[in-house]
Amino acid sequence: MSLPLFATEALPPQPLDAGAVLLRGFAAAREQEWLQAVGRVTAQAPFRVMTRPGGAPLSVAMTNCGDWGWVSDAQRYRYSSTDPATGLPWPAMPAFMQAQAVAAAAAAGYPGYAPDACLMNRYQPGAKMTLHRDEDEMDWSAPIVSVSLGLPCTFLWGGPTRQDPVRRVPLTHGDVLVWGGPTRMAYHGVNPLKAGQHHLLGAQRWNLTFRMAKRYYAA
Numbered sequence: 001m002s003l004p005l006f007a008t009e010a011l012p013p014q015p016l017d018a019g020a021v022l023l024r025g026f027a028a029a030r031e032q033e034w035l036q037a038v039g040r041v042t043a044q045a046p047f048r049v050m051t052r053p054g055g056a057p058l059s060v061a062m063t064n065c066g067d068w069g070w071v072s073d074a075q076r077y078r079y080s081s082t083d084p085a086t087g088l089p090w091p092a093m094p095a096f097m098q099a100q101a102v103a104a105a106a107a108a109g110y111p112g113y114a115p116d117a118c119l120m121n122r123y124q125p126g127a128k129m130t131l132h133r134d135e136d137e138m139d140w141s142a143p144i145v146s147v148s149l150g151l152p153c154t155f156l157w158g159g160p161t162r163q164d165p166v167r168r169v170p171l172t173h174g175d176v177l178v179w180g181g182p183t184r185m186a187y188h189g190v191n192p193l194k195a196g197q198h199h200l201l202g203a204q205r206w207n208l209t210f211r212m213a214k215r216y217y218a219a
């Protein structure tokens, strides 16, 4: 196999764990379209800091698009069809983003993916996500499709319990990680973002996770 000449070239799917596949560079070739799509969403529903149950602020700023958006407040985590900041429905999921998420899922071995939610995370230097499972979705047989843009990060990939050993997986601009099946409920997180400048996003990392929040997965 010859190495790609350009960092924007997608590499062959790389198994990370049972049911978990890393698509290195999958989103890089169309970075301008990703940027435009995220820009359209955040013009309507800007990134904002949410409060976690108990009252402390999350370090990652978030917004959503699609039929359902993941929200956190002092009481609980939940999916909401409306933006709590405005009471309006979340912006529609841009067709480009939806199609790319479906294509990434298929490339990772999950045909028939139909995301109805996209949580958009903005990390600035120092922001992190502690180990957690994505468990607020209705059908845990549907995979998660997670797109990384901007500054690199160290993604933490654990196991079925919080105590399981954690692998450090470097994620860079354009990488797409898909996990489902036997590892759909794996613990995962993100180490504090290191300072840096990305040619497209400056001192930020964006992560977009596509989910099937309120739909059944029938592959």
Ligand SMILES: O=C(O)CCC(=O)C(=O)O
Pocket (backbone or CB within 6 Å): 119, 121, 129, 134, 146, 148, 155, 188, 189, 190, 207, 209
């Ligand atoms: O930023 C990431 O790569 C992971 C995000 C995540 O785990 C989540 O949004 O639930």
Ligand SMILES: [Fe+2]
Pocket (backbone or CB within 6 Å): 132, 133, 134, 188
């Ligand atoms: Fe997560």
